[in-house]
Amino acid sequence: MSVKYVPVQWNKNKWLYNAVLVAMVVGYIATYIEIGTPAAGLERPLDNATLRMRAFGTCALWMLTVILCIGPLARLDKRFLPVLYNRRHFGVLTSLVAFTHATYVLGWYFAFSGQPPLTALFESTIGFGQILGFPIEILGIAALMLLAILSATSHDFWLAFLSAPVWKTLHLLIYPAYALVVAHVALGYFQDSRNPVFGVLFIGSALLVAGLHLAAYLKERKVNAAQIDWVKACRPQDIEDKRAAIVPLSKDERVAIFRTGSSFSAVSNACAHQGGPLGEGKIVYGCVTCPWHGFSYKARNGRSPAPFTEMIPTYNMKLEDGFLYIDRKANQPGTDVEPIEYEVT
Amino acid sequence: MTKPVEPFFVGWGKVPKALRHFLASFAAVLIVGFVVISYATSSTQTDTGSGAFMGQVQATGILQNNPYPILHVIESPQFAPGDTILLSGNGKRGAFEQAEGLDGQVVEAAGIRLDRGSLKGMQLRNGRRGLKAAEDQAQSLEVDVEQLGRWSVQGEICDGKCLNGAMRPGTGLAHRACASLCLLGGVAPVFVSAGEIDGSEFLLMSGPEGRAITDAVLDYTAIFVEVEGDVERHGDMLVFKIAPETIKVIK
Numbered sequence: 227m228s229v230k231y232v233p234v235q236w237n238k239n240k241w242l243y244n245a246v247l248v249a250m251v252v253g254y255i256a257t258y259i260e261i262g263t264p265a266a267g268l269e270r271p272l273d274n275a276t277l278r279m280r281a282f283g284t285c286a287l288w289m290l291t292v293i294l295c296i297g298p299l300a301r302l303d304k305r306f307l308p309v310l311y312n313r314r315h316f317g318v319l320t321s322l323v324a325f326t327h328a329t330y331v332l333g334w335y336f337a338f339s340g341q342p343p344l345t346a347l348f349e350s351t352i353g354f355g356q357i358l359g360f361p362i363e364i365l366g367i368a369a370l371m372l373l374a375i376l377s378a379t380s381h382d383f384w385l386a387f388l389s390a391p392v393w394k395t396l397h398l399l400i401y402p403a404y405a406l407v408v409a410h411v412a413l414g415y416f417q418d419s420r421n422p423v424f425g426v427l428f429i430g431s432a433l434l435v436a437g438l439h440l441a442a443y444l445k446e447r448k449v450n451a452a453q454i455d456w457v458k459a460c461r462p463q464d465i466e467d468k469r470a471a472i473v474p475l476s477k478d479e480r481v482a483i484f485r486t487g488s489s490f491s492a493v494s495n496a497c498a499h500q501g502g503p504l505g506e507g508k509i510v511y512g513c514v515t516c517p518w519h520g521f522s523y524k525a526r527n528g529r530s531p532a533p534f535t536e537m538i539p540t541y542n543m544k545l546e547d548g549f550l551y552i553d554r555k556a557n558q559p560g561t562d563v564e565p566i567e568y569e570v571t
Numbered sequence: 572m573t574k575p576v577e578p579f580f581v582g583w584g585k586v587p588k589a590l591r592h593f594l595a596s597f598a599a600v601l602i603v604g605f606v607v608i609s610y611a612t613s614s615t616q617t618d619t620g621s622g623a624f625m626g627q628v629q630a631t632g633i634l635q636n637n638p639y640p641i642l643h644v645i646e647s648p649q650f651a652p653g654d655t656i657l658l659s660g661n662g663k664r665g666a667f668e669q670a671e672g673l674d675g676q677v678v679e680a681a682g683i684r685l686d687r688g689s690l691k692g693m694q695l696r697n698g699r700r701g702l703k704a705a706e707d708q709a710q711s712l713e714v715d716v717e718q719l720g721r722w723s724v725q726g727e728i729c730d731g732k733c734l735n736g737a738m739r740p741g742t743g744l745a746h747r748a749c750a751s752l753c754l755l756g757g758v759a760p761v762f763v764s765a766g767e768i769d770g771s772e773f774l775l776m777s778g779p780e781g782r783a784i785t786d787a788v789l790d791y792t793a794i795f796v797e798v799e800g801d802v803e804r805h806g807d808m809l810v811f812k813i814a815p816e817t818i819k820v821i822k
Binding site: 237239240246249250251253254255257258259261262263265266267268269270271272273276280281284285288292304305306307308309311312334335336337338339340346347349350351352353356358359361362363413414415417418419420421423424427469507508510515517518519520 | 577578579580581582583584586590593594597598601602605606608609610611612613614615616617618619620621622623661662663664736738739740742743744745746747748749751752755756789790791792793794820822
């Protein structure tokens, strides 16, 4: 969290995260070009440009697959939450790898025609009425443009400028981008490859993305279907110290009840930053801390500690018959609410 | 009974000890997994065939401009007399421009050899350095044209230059746009038959009257199609005089 914008707020975890990403990409490209392809036993070597467009293109495909798996994995198993932490850098690097792939395609297949490559590209795009033979380059360009938009707006400046809901909606474009990439590959390289290995991995990766999203959805639905009457939440002793219980009020609204020793406070479950699940966070240095990017709020008033200015809604609570109850009506963001005191024995 | 306290990660803080092993393992799985997938996909790539640039060549022969410029070799240090060579220009260009006005004449051709199996080709040097009328027009060669009958053939329509090795691979859907540009530039379309016809799987395509047929086949490049037409042998090259209305997409 920050009160000013800098290109990247580096810390040790981000360096480590990015080092792993770079190792993945370098390992993939080097293996593809220097070890795997020479081992393929081709009668004559591939063109250098073709080899590199394949290496970078398939690398971008697998990277995008991993990116899309991180979200549902973190919903299914909280240990994956740290992988979500720096996912934006993962996305930017994927865009760069995809752009490199496109550069090789443009500089090879669309060169040597006596016209600028981009002109040649649009002149040669025929077959819009076909499935097989559809101009896959258009699909790839559309995907690349979406990835470029997502990369360009990945910075927190855009998050604040657009507001969290708009920014989150905008970044759902990752799904159409992935669909375009899948179509780009399915109607192109997948059709050309006569060896089943790529096909099995390609189909398997798409099924993995779909399967993990389905599993995460089913888990969420179970939570949403839980009792949401006004609103008997839980017993105080059910909440671990410095942790929270998440209580659904409706399909779209959840409350996080945090415990700090014997004090209990309820705040919105959605972080003001990116809507992260605050209830999966923890009290760190006396503040509710989001598990996604570490944004912090005081539990009793939903305000970030000075000099930060983010605010989230709070909720009134009462204690009856040993249970905590939540007032369904949220307070304005930043409203101070006296915590419920209960000595857990 | 209390639940065990779960470790909690904050991006700007230290990674909890309980998560370090898990995250290190996950990072290792990603790095090793990417290397393994890279090897698995790259080492099983489909062979692109024998087509390639084969070095500088020259030949004297009879030029035939229809359906596309081909050379029937009379003599050459690199080709055998009677060989039939598919000509193309530099880049994504055919040889029509250089061959204009030379149809049926004895010509001298020079350029880079392109070969793929039974298909022989030459990328001409630019201008008259690549193709010009020979000073000695008295040389001659009997070019046999043999009728091989009506055929219905399944296969892929490619551009004759990339297929011949100007690009590897020079076939397939990923290469389709490049093939379209080559055909639009005047490169000859070649039909790659799924099975051999009279000993060859490569057939130079033409219209029913033996003329160029580029426009009619553009929509069908790089797709598996079935097409019907008459097959003729011109020298040692097969010419497929297709009926465009019979082109049918198989898959």
